[in-house]
Amino acid sequence: MSVWSQSWLIWCGVVVVGLPVLSIFLAEVETNLERRRSSMTRPLHVFRTYVLPLAALVVLLAVIPDDIVANDSNWFKIAATGLGLLLLNFAISSLNTALFVNADRGSWRKKLPSIFIDIARIIIIAIGLAILFSWVWGADVGGIFTALGVTSIVIGLALQTAIGSIVAGLLLLFEQxxxxGDWLDAGGVKGRVVEVNWRAVHIQTDAGLQIVPNSSLAGASFTNLSRPNATVTETIESAFAKEDSPAVVMATLQGVADAIPGQLPGSRPDVSFVGAGRFTTSFTLGTFAAAGEARAQFQLRLWYAARRANIALDGADIWKDESADDVLDLLRQAASRLHIKPEQLDELAPRLDLERFAPGEIIDQIGRVPGTVRWIADGQARVTIPYGRAGTISPLTLSRGDLTGLTALTKQPSAYTCVAATELTVLTVPAEVLDELARHNVRLSRDIGQDIDRRGQQLTAAVENADRQLTTSSTSPSSPPATAGIVRR
Structure with missing residues (x-):
């Protein structure tokens, strides 16, 4: 009989020729995948490097005659077992890469909790090992599966409450x-989610870190305060003296609420008079995370606005820390800047006022004609103008001795917004008083006109400088933008 008629020699030839050809082909595919940064590169590398050579060895051991290597020898079984383990690892790695690594954001594959994947991986490994030991080693795995089934039933009945809670939590994680980072209101626990695992959700509240079991969340209703397009309505109650005019109080509350940051675009705060000196202010915020800061800013700014409007917030004595003598003292300090003669001080003081502003409060609004000129006695104010798309630039800072609301004399709209950078104390000069002073003193009119021109030139120069910096940064991609004073909103 011819040597070439032996079937095992044919298989040997197939292995000798096929293994190098297939290895070269898979190497090219792997190089192509690596060039495309594909996640399948590593599983394919494992298959080409380990699975393919071992598979060739198992084929050779299976087909060569028994007088050379017996098919039931330990060498064959060891090689077949190694091949089975490598194939199992390759299958699990490939399925994980194909199903979950490249999953689209928001799809069920991306939402699936990792513990479900681990359980599925354990089941696949158990089934694969059972098949492998049954086929290679001839083990009777039926009895093992029967024993495991009975044991799992007993354990399940004994721990059904605990297991039920875990499953409920896992289903909650699957739904997501x-x-x-979301803000939750769950059974009186209100805070931000900082950690989520298969057993519990960690919520950071004002009182500390609260750990809520997933089963509790799955069995009760809760509110996600951070869902897209969700809005939060913040309502604050304020009390004033019963003698204060409700119209004045409501106008003050409305002005403060309108300037609170973080409100939903297009919404407007609502102010209501409850009665007996009590008022409510409601405004709609875009996110729950902004509620705490909005409430704090409202309360802070209302204190200053109430004193400026001469209304008693919470029954406070609005004249406790200031008097007519304080206004006269500030007027003496500002006399040279406003060109006021000493004999005019006592006459003008009752017509002026001392005002304080909280940090962040708007003093002069762009596009509006100021009703007063303010001489800064203490603190700093920031001059801002619109720049670019939804941005502002703050090129100037005003401090003690500077004036705000310069165009109150010329009856022109303000070219910028003036915002208190720190707590600000100012001497307020009404426009009609300023007109009288300007009519009797040409130098005051000239100085204010020069201040308006100088400030306009400074703003123009700041915008041109910002344009140059943005142009420079855009032509140098590796350099970060260097524009100072620009705030994106």
Whole structure:
């Protein structure tokens, strides 16, 4: 009989020729995948490097005659076992890469909790090992599966409450009604989600870190305060003296609420008079995270606005820290800047006022004609103008001795917005008083006109400088933008 008629020699030839050809082909595919940065590169590398050579060895051991290597020898079984383990690892790695690594954001594959994947991986490994030991080593795995089934039933009945809670939590994770960073209101626990695992959700509240079991969340209703397009309505109650005019109080509350940052675009605060000196202010915020800061800013700014409007917030004595003598003292300090003669001080003081502003409060609004000129006695104010798309630039800072609301004399709209950078104390000069002073003193009119021109030139120069810096940064991609004073909103 011819040597070439032996079937095992044919298989040997197939292995000798096929293994190098297939290895070269898979190497090219792997190089192509690596060039495309594909996640399948590593599983394919494992298959080409380990699975393919071992598979060739198993084929050779299976087909060569028994007088050379017996098919039931330990060498064959060891090689077949190694091949089975490598194939199992390759299958699990490939399925994980294909199903979950490249999953689209928001799809069920991306939402699936990792513990479900681990359980599925354990099941696949158990089934694969059972098949492998049954086929290679001839083990009777039926009895093992029967024993495991009975044991699992007993354990399940004994721990059904605990296991039920875990499963409920896992189903909650699979649905993912919230993610890290969301704000939840769950059974009186209100805070931000900082950690989520298979057993519990960690919520950071004002009182500390609260750990809420997933089963509790799954069995009760809760509110996700951070869902897209969700809005939060913040309502604050304020009390004033019963003698204060409701119209004045409501106008003050409305002005403060309108300037609170973080409100939903297009919404407007609502102010209501409850009665007996009590008022409510409601405004709609875009996110729950802004509620605390908005409430704090409202309360802070209302204190200053109430004193400026001469209304008693919470029954406070609005004249406790200031008097007519304080106004006269500030007027003496500002006399040279406003060109006021000493004999005019006592006459003008009752017509002027001392005002304080909280940090962040708007003093002069761009596009509006100021009703007063303010001489800064203490603190700093920031001059801002619109720049670019939804941005502002703050090129100037005003401090003690500077004037705000310069165009009150010329009856022109303000070219910029003036915002208090720190707590600000100012001497307020009404426009009609300023007109009288300017009619009797040409130098005051000239100085204010020069201040308006100088400030306009400074703003123009600041915009041109910002344009140059943005142009420079855009032509140098590796350099970060160097424009100072620009705030994107």
């Amino acid at each position: 009604p919230f993610t890290l």
